[in-house]
Amino acid sequence: MNIKLFNAISAIAIVCLISSCSVFKKTPEKTTTAVSAAPPASEVENTTTASSSGQIQTINAEQFNKLLVLDEVQLVDVRTPEEFQSGHIKDAENIDYNNENFKSKASSLDKSKPVLVYCRSGKRSASAAEILKEMGFTKIVSLDGGMISWEAANLPTSK
Secondary structure, eight states: OOHHHHHHHHHHHHHHHHHHSGGGSOOSSOEEEEOSSSSOTTTOEEEEEEETTEEEEEEOHHHHHHHTTOTTOEEEEOSOHHHHHHOBOTTOEEOOTTSTTHHHHHTTSOTTSOEEEEOSSSHHHHHHHHHHHHTTOOEEEEETTHHHHHHHTTOOOBO
16 A cells, blocks of 8 residues: 555544544543544553543553644643653653643643643653643543653654
């Protein structure tokens, strides 16, 4: 299959994924749903935690990577500047979760657009996602396993 056809099919699959993913819909409950545009549903599950104020979805590295091609997403690396400089996902904005100005810097993000967050292992990004939800962000996606899982999946990084 040539690259252009593959890219077109991938783009269509991503649009289907987003339109079917609960991260872009408001449902006031905690759910576990199979993702339809990636590997077979029997192999992949994601977790969504919802409330009336926002929604946090935790997904694997391959699914996270597929969302990065969308123009509307905001990619945030919540690791320290030193960790960020050692290698990060292309086009990520570094907003250090441990910095006392985290909320102030995060407030510059567009609350109407999805925010994709990641860290080294997934712990800081999960905590950062909760803070973003408290700040009024409604569409938040956290990378399960952080950069550890990203690199284990052999996905590209930038320096």
